[in-house]
Amino acid sequence: MIPTLGELMYPANARFAVLMYHSIAFPENGREKHLSCPPPLFERHMRYLHSSGYSALSLTDIFDRLAHGKEIPEKTVSITLDDGFEDNYEHAYPVLRRYQIPATIFLISGWIGKTNAWMTGHQGVVRRMLTWRQIREMQSGGIEFGAHTVSHPRLSGLDDSAATSEILASKQDLEAGLNREVRHFAYPYGDWSDSVRDKVRKAGFVTASGTRPGFNNPATDRFELRRIDIRGTDSMRRFRQKVLFGTNDGGWPLPLRYYGERFFKKIRGRA
Numbered sequence: 001m002i003p004t005l006g007e008l009m010y011p012a013n014a015r016f017a018v019l020m021y022h023s024i025a026f027p028e029n030g031r032e033k034h035l036s037c038p039p040p041l042f043e044r045h046m047r048y049l050h051s052s053g054y055s056a057l058s059l060t061d062i063f064d065r066l067a068h069g070k071e072i073p074e075k076t077v078s079i080t081l082d083d084g085f086e087d088n089y090e091h092a093y094p095v096l097r098r099y100q101i102p103a104t105i106f107l108i109s110g111w112i113g114k115t116n117a118w119m120t121g122h123q124g125v126v127r128r129m130l131t132w133r134q135i136r137e138m139q140s141g142g143i144e145f146g147a148h149t150v151s152h153p154r155l156s157g158l159d160d161s162a163a164t165s166e167i168l169a170s171k172q173d174l175e176a177g178l179n180r181e182v183r184h185f186a187y188p189y190g191d192w193s194d195s196v197r198d199k200v201r202k203a204g205f206v207t208a209s210g211t212r213p214g215f216n217n218p219a220t221d222r223f224e225l226r227r228i229d230i231r232g233t234d235s236m237r238r239f240r241q242k243v244l245f246g247t248n249d250g251g252w253p254l255p256l257r258y259y260g261e262r263f264f265k266k267i268r269g270r271a
């Protein structure tokens with residue numbers, strides 16, 4: 001869960017952070033707070049990346065560069081939004097266009113044009129999902145779409161044929177609707193097993209994103225991409241720290257904290 005010193009020390013021109021958002025909307029209750037980022041805060045996040053020297057690249061751009069042995073710019077980030085909420089079109093898309101920031105939206109193919117019925121039991125708020133019309137318009141505007149299964153199950157709990165069908169059918173359905181190859185996958189709930197990862201690879205995806213935090217680099221397993229969980233409750237200070245250190249807790253990375261505390265203990269011991 002914690003980035004190692006080796007990962008943090010990986011040359012800055014060869015590592016990248018993938019940020020994970022879900023709904024871009026004001027949370028309607030406490031349980032929604034971690035999934036819903038208020039639109040004004042999302043705007044501040046994107047403005048900060050735009051004005052602070054970050055290079056925002058799409059996942060496809062990053063992996064094309066890696067495949068051709070090209071360098072990745074320093075301070076590279078990639079924006080991802082999971083599930084395909086309609087508010088991504090209303091609130092995220094205009095901001096992304098304004099700052100020329102590419103993004104990947106991971107769609108649940110079976111819920112397109114419907115509501116978030118798979119989650120209302122625990123979130124308690126009904127939210128609309130993107131329609132095909134909105135998806136196609138965003139694709140023309142430079143947004144990239146990835147697959148997030150057909151129905152958002154925990155893949156490691158399914159038998160082989162059910163898991164294969166969730167993975168493969170979502171790719172095929174999206175490719176038919178988008179008329180474009182779908183190269184990126186995200187595991188629902190960040191849940192995967194070795195056999196799930198193999199199925200995603202065999203289905204023909206180029207990457208698969210999980211929810212483990214940390215930076216990625218050319219040595220990171222492409223089917224276990226790390227992502228930083230950006231929450232609607234994060235202050236700007238916390239957001240800056242998360243992106244800078246590649247962690248979810250927004251503070252100094254634990255290895256540095258560990259050595260820092262040992263150092264101060266030593267000093268105190270001598271005093």
Ligand SMILES: [Zn+2]
Pocket residue numbers: 082083148152188189
């Ligand atoms: Zn999801």
